[in-house]
Amino acid sequence: xxxxxxxxxxxxxxxxxxxxxxxxxxxxxxxxxxxxxxxxxxxxxxxxxxxxxxxxxxxxxxxxxxxxxxxxxxxxxxxxxxxxxx
Amino acid sequence: xxxxxxxxxxxxxxxxxxxxxxxxxxxxxxxxxxxxxxxxxxxxxxxxxxxxxxxxxxxxxxxxxxxxxxxxxxxxxxxxxxxxxxxxxxxxxxxxxxxxxxxxxxxxxxxxxxxxxxxxxxxxxxxxxxxxxxxxxxxxxxxxxxxxxxxxxxxxxxxxxxxxxxxxxxxxxxxxxxxxxxxxxxxxxxxxxxxxxxxxxxxxxxxxxxxxxxxxxxxxxxxxxxxxxxxxxxxxxxxxxxxxxxxxxxxxxxxxxxxxxxxxxxxxxxxxxxxxxxxxxxxxxxxxxxxxxxxxxxxxxxxxxxxxxxxxxxxxxxxxxxxxxxxxxxxxxxxxxxxxxxxxxxxxxxxxxxxxxxxxxxxxxxxxxxxxxxxxxxxxxxxxxxxxxxxxxxxxxxxxxxxxxxxxxxxxxxxxxxxxxxxxxxxxxxxxxxxxxxxxxxxxxxxxxxxxxxxxxxxxxxxxxxxxxxxxxxxxxxxxxxxxx
Numbered sequence: 001x002x003x004x005x006x007x008x009x010x011x012x013x014x015x016x017x018x019x020x021x022x023x024x025x026x027x028x029x030x031x032x033x034x035x036x037x038x039x040x041x042x043x044x045x046x047x048x049x050x051x052x053x054x055x056x057x058x059x060x061x062x063x064x065x066x067x068x069x070x071x072x073x074x075x076x077x078x079x080x081x082x083x084x085x086x
Numbered sequence: 087x088x089x090x091x092x093x094x095x096x097x098x099x100x101x102x103x104x105x106x107x108x109x110x111x112x113x114x115x116x117x118x119x120x121x122x123x124x125x126x127x128x129x130x131x132x133x134x135x136x137x138x139x140x141x142x143x144x145x146x147x148x149x150x151x152x153x154x155x156x157x158x159x160x161x162x163x164x165x166x167x168x169x170x171x172x173x174x175x176x177x178x179x180x181x182x183x184x185x186x187x188x189x190x191x192x193x194x195x196x197x198x199x200x201x202x203x204x205x206x207x208x209x210x211x212x213x214x215x216x217x218x219x220x221x222x223x224x225x226x227x228x229x230x231x232x233x234x235x236x237x238x239x240x241x242x243x244x245x246x247x248x249x250x251x252x253x254x255x256x257x258x259x260x261x262x263x264x265x266x267x268x269x270x271x272x273x274x275x276x277x278x279x280x281x282x283x284x285x286x287x288x289x290x291x292x293x294x295x296x297x298x299x300x301x302x303x304x305x306x307x308x309x310x311x312x313x314x315x316x317x318x319x320x321x322x323x324x325x326x327x328x329x330x331x332x333x334x335x336x337x338x339x340x341x342x343x344x345x346x347x348x349x350x351x352x353x354x355x356x357x358x359x360x361x362x363x364x365x366x367x368x369x370x371x372x373x374x375x376x377x378x379x380x381x382x383x384x385x386x387x388x389x390x391x392x393x394x395x396x397x398x399x400x401x402x403x404x405x406x407x408x409x410x411x412x413x414x415x416x417x418x419x420x421x422x423x424x425x426x427x428x429x430x431x432x433x434x435x436x437x438x439x440x441x442x443x444x445x446x447x448x449x450x451x452x453x454x455x456x457x458x459x460x461x462x463x464x465x466x467x468x469x470x471x472x473x474x475x476x477x478x479x480x481x482x483x484x485x486x487x488x489x490x491x492x493x494x495x496x497x498x499x500x501x502x503x504x505x506x507x508x509x510x511x512x513x514x515x516x517x518x519x520x521x522x523x524x525x526x527x528x529x530x531x532x533x534x535x536x537x538x539x540x541x542x543x544x545x546x547x548x549x550x551x552x553x554x555x556x557x558x559x560x561x562x563x564x565x566x567x568x569x570x571x
Contacts, residue, residue: 023506025543033526042529042543045310046333046477046510052312057342066309 182248359478495521
């Protein structure tokens with residue numbers, strides 16, 4: 001994936017991945033209501049694991065929550081990480 | 087003849103026996119059995135200087151690490167009573183443990199994020215810090231006294247705002263370890279990679295004392311179990327045993343970068359605590375050439391069954407040594423699994439009579455699981471009552487309902503196990519009352535008070551929750567109302 005592709009609607013792509021990762025329990029509307037914050041939107045640990053798998057498959061990036069805990073926080077922080085590493 | 091040695095004596099004897107063999111690997115650092123014992127003795131001395139004689143009950147509230155293990159055995163060696171507390175518990179759970187179990191001091195790796203106000207005292211040479219929560223003005227309540235034989239306390243979901251505290255004797259903990267070791271063929275050359283938190287029975291019973299009695303290696307995993315993380319850990323450990331929840335086998339089965347070489351040494355993959363869907367089992371086994379063996383254990387009883395037959399792909403295996411199984415038909419005609427083990431908890435410290443009420447005259451514990459036996463092999467097909475099983479974690483809905491009914495304008499609340507779009511289990515909260523707080527407020531409130539895994543994913547507000555004249559929720563009707571809401 002090129003950075004141009006990544007840059008196209010990146011936030012929307014990540015929102016969609018979160019929705020799928022949580023089995024549609026957390027919707028795009030929920031994410032936007034929480035200002036993009038994953039915890040506040042109700043993403044649980046299984047959702048986080050699914051999201052990390054999806055980010056690796058979609059963008060080829062691996063966020064290590066131990067080493068980089070600040071990135072697995074919000075749609076914006078994930079987008080920053082994807083832009084920097086894909 | 088029962089071994090009457092204390093747990094720390096058993097542990098130190100194992101260390102003396104296995105000397106220069108590797109005991110624990112954490113974050114790339116190897117610790118031999120000899121070094122492990124020395125660290126435990128040193129930590130016990132330091133804790134003796136930091137803890138007052140009155141502080142006998144000490145909670146361990148931390149993520150998995152070698153430091154955690156050193157601290158656990160040091161507390162035992164120092165004559166303290168360790169309480170192993172889920173590192174995800176929030177303020178309500180910790181407050182409940184303080185109040186109902188008389189625990190006044192915690193060893194934690196998160197002093198800056200500790201959910202209760204208190205004072206912090208670093209422990210020299212350790213990553214852990216002693217936290218003493220500030221006393222809270224409350225009506226005087228008698229603090230229960232643990233049984234004299236209790237050597238370790240662990241927790242399971244409770245109904246009153248405080249997790250239920252299980253008391254285990256040294257004999258029970260030792261039996262669980264010994265029976266697991268002999269029943270599953272744990273050998274000195276085994277390298278165990280454990281994905282569960284040490285507070286969880288899956289880890290506590292299969293991967294701590296059992297590993298050390300065998301003289302094997304325990305490899306500590308940190309962080310979320312993503313496929314790349316687990317594969318990296320398997321490769322680094324050259325693991326011969328993987329102890330994990332079904333979720334881990336699913337992500338490994340679907341891994342974008344599978345790396346079969348990382349599984350080259352793996353002899354046993356053990357799955358427990360929830361049902362592993364057959365398609366995930368088949369995908370994992372076909373991809374990596376390693377069979378998954380099921381294990382059935384319960385917080386109150388310890389390990390119960392294990393599948394030893396490599397050709398079996400259904401059921402949860404047969405009884406481990408020291409375990410008896412029985413199926414009893416309830417008045418409703420539903421078959422319930424009963425178990426009696428050598429590793430059973432003695433009682434709940436903070437729920438007097440609660441455990442005894444579930445044990446029959448022959449010493450069998452009523453599990454609340456629906457199941458049957460076929461030629462000695464156990465099959466479990468769901469829950470009859472009691473806590474919900476959320477991907478291997480037991481959650482009592484009343485614990486969450488108490489938080490919800492504390493919200494402004496909420497007069498009634500019910501939490502039940504629903505399914506997400508992928509068939510996974512999700513907690514669904516249904517509220518009624520003059521004010522609808524909305525999903526965001528519900529999640530915020532639960533995040534403040536409860537462990538993250540107890541936060542409902544779905545929230546529905548109804549004019550009223552259908553209940554019988556006895557006050558019991560009419561669940562079928564409720565689900566239909568929710569579906570059409």
